[in-house]
Amino acid sequence: MYSPQIVVEALLNGLMLGAIYALIALGLTLIYGVLHIVNFAHGALLTVAMFMVWLVCARYGLDPYLAILVVAPLMFALGYGLQRFIIGPASHGKDNGILLVTLGLSIIIENALLAAFQSDTRTITTDYSFRVVELGPLLLSFPRVVGFGVTIATTILLWLVLHQTDIGKAIRAVAKEKLGASLVGISVPHVYAMTFAIGCACLAVAAGLLMPSFYVSPKTGAAFVLVAFTIVVLGGMGSIPGALIGGLLIGVVEAASSLFLGDSLGQIGIFLIFIVTLLVRPTGLFGARA
Amino acid sequence: MTRISKSMSRRTVLKSGVALTSMLAAPGLLRAEPAPVKVGLLQPISGAFALDGDLAKIGAEFAIKEINDAGGIKALGGAKLELVVGDSRSNAEAGAQATEELQSAGVAAVLGGFASGIALTATQTAARYDLPFVVDCAVADTITERGLKNTFRFNPNFSMATAVALKNLVKLNDDAGKPIKTVAIVHEDGLFGSGLAKIMQEKLPPLGFQIVETIAHPTPARDMTNVVLRLRALNPDLIVPSHYFNEFVLMARTLQQQRVRPKGIYAVFGGAASSYRFVNEFPEAAQGVMDCNHWGDPKSPITAKLRETVTAAGKFYAYNTPINYSLVKVFAQAVEKAGSADRAKIIEALAANEFDSGIMPYGKTKFDAKGQNASALPLNTQVQGKDIKVIYPAEYAEAKPVFPING
Amino acid sequence: MTKPRLATLAIIVAALAVIAFAGLSGALLNLMIFMMIIALAAQGWNILGGYAGLSSFGHAAFFGAGAYAMAVLQTRFGVNAWIALVIGIALGALVGAFIGFLSFRSGLKGSYFALITLAFAEVARILANSWNFTGGAAGILLKLQTGLPYLQFADRRYFLLITIGCVAIGLVVSWWLEHSRFGAYLVALRENEQAAQALGVDVFAVKMKAIAISGALTAAAGCLYAQNYLFIDANVAFGSWISIEALFAAIVGGSGTVLGPLIGAIVLLGLGELTKGLSGGIPGMDLLVFGIILVLSVAFSPNGLVMLMKSLGLRAPAKAKEA
Known part of the structure; x- marks a missing residue:
């Protein structure tokens, strides 16, 4: 039905878009793996990061990619503060509490953004927004190619942080054995907050990668939340490589199903994968056995 | 006056x-x-x-x-x-x-x-x-x-607006020497976009337009690349979009990037083609986009x-x-x-x-x-330069339509 | 824990009925109807999420099943509204059984169960949005025709009474749970599934029953919604908003309690209306305040408002220590 060129281009585009999904899912899966909570404020926090990138670019004329260097520390601090001083204490460690607090936070964030920026759509146009990388006859979006590369780099960096640094080791220790970790003197609330902070910093990177070709409005993050959940489940909750592979896979599946089923019905493909994964192999592709 | x-x-x-x-x-x-x-x-x-x-x-x-x-x-x-x-x-x-x-x-x-x-x-x-x-x-x-x-x-309701939109489209096409034969419809999958697409699918073929594809997409859309790739493959003379502002922005940007240049973009109730924000922020992508929409005198x-x-x-x-x-x-x-x-x-x-x-x-x-x-009745507008001009009907028109836009 | 007596429930229901006829303005009547619909949806959520400890993020699947059954049966097949209501409720139970069969067989619980329900609701939403039988994206309009056989009333107090009646049934079901062996099984598997199984509880069967009852109650809420607003589309019926409202109301009020969902729904929606006035012309300000109060209420009454009231009432002197 379609020429092979179009199919290849669509799949490559799906792969690259999937990388950005993966980056969003990375924070979510890390938080799940350590805190064992499903963070419903993740989408809203992505929106915050995107607005920050927009502000930095629109106000100070910074390049969106460079803006990541400014926004990532800010998001890191925001994430730390949120978990340490709001989500942790307010939820009393209960699942229902966490659920309500993160949902409540997403309402607060979304509406605070609405109050501050109104429901306007904001975009950044850079001189490379419309640029393409020509690969033979294929036209690949330049921002997408950059996004793909940065995602891979970020994933490797995150893996190194978790495996080579003290805080990384503490995070993994808490994820595996919370009680034991606290007995050897690790401050669990601090580690929780650090994990949350790293998850939010990942969102800053994703925001910087998205903004040259996407838009932001107070509800933008919601569009990415469900797909991020799917990736987390597919890859295995808590698994970093799982999130990356899951993200790329979902991107490709989405591209293929939207090419052949249409964009609307194509969304069903994602959810069916989600359901089948949960039913057949709830631990996901890379998840540890429960 | x-x-x-x-x-x-x-x-x-x-x-x-x-x-x-x-x-x-x-x-x-x-x-x-x-x-x-x-x-x-x-x-x-x-x-x-x-x-x-x-x-x-x-x-x-x-x-x-x-x-x-x-x-x-x-x-x-x-x-x-x-x-x-x-x-x-x-x-x-x-x-x-x-x-x-x-x-x-x-x-x-x-x-x-x-x-x-x-x-x-x-x-x-x-x-x-x-x-x-x-x-x-x-x-x-x-x-x-x-x-x-x-x-x-x-x-005007849907039917009235599309009737006017189609009538004006035929006139536009005839005046320009019938450059348009094939049409692709891109619409959001809600009440608004789907309803419009349905009417278009019924009414366009009898008027001599061939619909090469009807593409639905969800709102909010995360990506329009697949839609645009399909458009590039089909290479329609005219694209008829009906979706909200954000999706139009995404599509217009992706069209520009993927170098898809139809002879015209003719929206019906298109959120963006009647929006000064769009014209202001994306002057290049907005150039020549036509809309049939509610519009004041x-x-x-x-x-x-x-x-x-x-x-x-x-x-x-x-x-x-x-x-x-x-x-x-x-x-x-x-x-x-x-x-x-x-x-x-x-x-x-x-x-x-x-x-x-x-x-x-x-x-x-x-x-x-x-x-x-x-x-x-709706009016037909077109983005011309930094402004949105009414092009039809004659009694309200401020400018002549620029059509087809890409040679 | 909190086990209100039947008499208490009767008094509460009677009080609601009296309020319904106390000469409320149309706006308040409408608000109360909406409160009852949300309360009912939350009662459904509470059976599964509260008593059985299986939190669902996808109760929209049941709500939508009820709403669509109500709308499709009446508009396409000319079925009487009351019969459509019964079929809608049954369909909710059936959808519950379907989702339950698949997920409980795979032993899903916790976040996994929550996410799979979310996915099912989304699939239902996408299908309803693209299928002509369900009106596609245009949704379905019900005809405005008042009279008992149509389950629509010129005087909206009667419709409110019917919603209160449904909520009363929900209360009785919850009350029965707390006093029955079945309810004890549910709580047992919430607290420790292995132990319950070891004691000879057929865990799968118990869960299946729970999700069917839960689905039926929430579907009833969907039926009433369709009948009250007379217009539904996929985003209204299967949208995540109702999943969130249902679990919000139940948890804020007190999950796993008889009165929690009702109190939660009244407080949350009442709060939503009150904060509306606080917006000061700034869009989003009201919901911002709403969100802050929500987080504060979770922070200061982690077990729900029902428990908070109880501890305030019973141990007033010890309040300082509690805080």
């Missing part, structure tokens, strides 16, 4: 006439302030459509001030209009709830609605109280097809004033402002004609009379048996 000045002079005559009679009849009444007439405005002040609600409110407020400054409702001894705003929060239940609140506040009628889902439930809520409801730009045909006596619609001096007001508030002008301005004007005339703020009488007056259409290009507004304004 002539139309406006004529109606103005008539109003002036009316004004002095009423003033004279009331002075002669009851000089004492002049000092007593007549009770204000409350008019409800149902708009999405918060939620996803907050921006539209905001623009609508500016228009309505402008009209209220104008009417009150000119002496209020003459037939009620100069009663002032008082605007009561109900926030539909961009969803249907809240729209129904806000309508109930407007009812409790004692409004004489409700104007607005904005989105079809909201308007459908809100008009039904108002129907329980025989509360007149004049819908603005909610376009689903069904709104006026349920036999609700209280429900009127000022703007560009030649009316009030249009310029409304634009100034909106721009002064730091917002981008859109059709919501002139529509709601005109809606209030129509309501005021209905109250004049009814000679009362009584709901039943207002419904009667709305059904029976013709009204000046404010600054909407409808000539005389006349609601048909179902409550639809039979004179309503």
Whole structure:
């Protein structure tokens, strides 16, 4: 039905878009793996990061990619503060509490953004927004190619942080054995907050990668939340490589199903994968056995 | 121009006439302030459509001030209009709830609605109280097809708008020597986009256009690359998009990036092609995009004033402002004609009379048996340079269409 | 824990009925109807999420099943509204059984169960949006025709009474759970599934029953919604908003309690209306305040308002220590 060129281009585009999904899912899966909570404020926090990138670019004329260097520390601090001083204490460690607090936070964030920026759509146009990388006859979006590369780099960096640094080791220790970790003197609330902070910093990177070709409005993050959940489940909750592979896979599946089923019905493909994964192999592709 | 000045002079005559009679009849009444007439405005002040609600409110407020400054409702001894705003929060239940609140506040009628889902439930809520409801730009045909006596619609519905859009498309194509043979429809999968696509699919082939593809996508869309890749493969002469602002932005940007250059983009109720924000931020992608949409008379001096007001508030002008301005004007005339703020009488007056259409290009507004304004019609606009120009019909046109756009 | 007596429930229901006829304005009547619909949806959520400890994020699947059954049966097949209501409720139970069968067989619980329900609701939403049978994206309009056989009333107090009646049934079902062996099984598997299984509880069967009852109650809420607003589309019926409202109301009120969902729904929606006035013309300000109060209420009454009231009432002197 379609020429092979179009199919290849669509799949490559799906792969690259999937990388950005993966980056969003990375924070979510890390938080799940350590805190064992499903963070419903993740989408809203992505929106915050995107607005920050927009502000930095629109106000100070910074390049969106460079803006990541400014926004990532800010998001890191925001994430730390949120978990340490709001989500942790307010939820009393209960699942229902966490659920309500993160949902409540997403309402607060979304509406605070609405109050501050109104429901306007904001975009950044850079001189490379419309640029393409020509690969033979294929036209690949330049921002997408950059996004793909940065995602891979970020994933490797995150893996190194978790495996080579003290805080990384503490995070993994808490994820595996919370009680034991606290007995050897690790401050669990601090580690929780650090994990949350790293998850939010990942969102800053994703925001910087998205903004040259996407838009932001107070509800933008919601569009990415469900797909991020799917990736987390597919890859295995808590698994970093799982999130990356899951993200790329979902991107490709989405591209293929939207090419052949249409964009609307194509969304069903994602959810069916989600359901089948949960039913057949709830631990996901890379998840540890429960 | 002539139309406006004529109606103005008539109003002036009316004004002095009423003033004279009331002075002669009851000089004492002049000092007593007549009770204000409350008019409800149902708009999405918060939620996803907050921006539209905001623009609508500016228009309505402008009209209220104008009417009150000119002496209020003459037939009620100069009663002032008082605007009561109900926030539909961009969803249907809240729209129904806000309508109930407007009812409790004692409004004489409700104007607005904005989105079809909201308007459908809100008009039904108002129907329980025989509360007149004049819908603005909610376009689903069904709104006026349920036999609700209280429900009127000022703007054109789907069928009317697409009929005009198609007629003008044929003319556009014929005038340019029929460059367009193939068409691709891209639409969002909600009530608005799907409804439009369905009509287009039925009506375009008999007019000699071949539909090569109809592509639906969800709102919000995360990506338009797949849509655009399909368009690139099919290479249609014309793209007919119907979706909201964000998706249009994504599509237009991706089209530009993927070097897809159709001979024309012809939107029907396209959110972005009638948006100054879009023109301002994406001048290149917006160039030559045509739209068939609600649009105020560009030649009316009030249009310029409304634009100034909106721009002064730091917002981008859109059709919501002139529509709601005109809606209030129509309501005021209905109250004049009814000679009362009584709901039943207002419904009667709305059904029976013709009204000046404010600054909407409808000539005389006349609601048909179902409550639809039979004179309503959309205008064709095109982004030309840094501005949005009306290109059809001739009596409102500011510029000639530039078509086809890519050679 | 909190086990209100039947008499208490009767008094509460009677009080609601009295309020319904206390000359409320249309706006308040409408708000109360909406509160009852949300309360009912939350009661359904509470059976599964509260008592059985299986939190669902996808109760929209049941709500939508009820709403669509109600709308499709009446508009397409001319089925009487009351019969449509019964079928809608049954369909909710059936959808519950379907989702339950698949997920419980795979032993899903916790976040996994929550996410799979979310996915099912989304699939239902996408299908309803693109299928002509369900009206596609245009949704379905029900005809405004008042009278007992149509389950629509010129005087909305009667419709409110019917919603209160449904909520009363929900209360009785919850009350029965707390006093029955079945309810004890549910709580047992919430607290420790292995132990319950070891004691000979047929865990799968118990869960299946719970999700069917839960689905039926929430579907009833969907039926009433369709009948009250007379317009539904896929985003209204299967949208995540109702999943969130249902779990919000139940948890804020007190999950796993008889009165929690009702109290939660009244407080949350009441709060939503009150904060509306606080917006000061700034869009989003009201929901911002709403969100802050929500987080604060979770922070200061982690077990729900029912428990908070109880501890305030019973141990007033010890309040300082508690805080």
